[in-house]
Amino acid sequence: GAVVSQHPSWVICKSGTSVKIECRSLDFQATTMFWYRQFPKQSLMLMATSNEGSKATYEQGVEKDKFLINHASLTLSTLTVTSAHPEDSSFYICSALGTSRTDTQYFGPGTRLTVL
């Protein structure tokens, strides 16, 4: 149980285009999902907290107009990187908290974004 998927697993896009990354909880409902960013050989940094049916809460320094987060259902959150630039190239990881057990996050496998 407690499986989280991400799609796509790897995406390459041109500078100036937008990319959408999906995060799904497959066998449980998640009221809260988190989006993290990980640069090579570095730790995970929280970008935003996403609650179903409400606006995401962004961490300081994260541009909310650039990283659009939508959490429209209890099993799906999306991160859209708008007008992507090479410096947005990174590994993006989502995690989800279940409705019944909220003390442990379950992570997706991550999405590698490369902006040319």
Add this chain to the structure above:
Amino acid sequence: AQTVTQSQPEMSVQEAETVTLSCTYDTSESDYYLFWYKQPPSRQMILVIRQEAYKQQNATENRFSVNFQKAAKSFSLKISDSQLGDAAMYFCAYSSNSGYALNFGKGTSLLVTP
């Protein structure tokens, strides 16, 4: 803001031996959660063990155990009978409360030699 410090960027252990990874944290809260996550080359984050701060008993999961020292704000991970599959990046993480985001340390890269 809470900070999590992992002072060992790299560690090495021989197969079947025991290794301890260190983690300290800074907080003014009395109730919180601590975690160790493993990130293998696939980059999938895998929960190794978790500890609730209000529990005095150290958590144990098979070959993995922690030494939780609340007063010292220390949370080390001990891996017994190390296996080749234990080679990975290990992250210590802190959560203020149930349902809150994780604050990660910088990680320790564990190498397991035959």
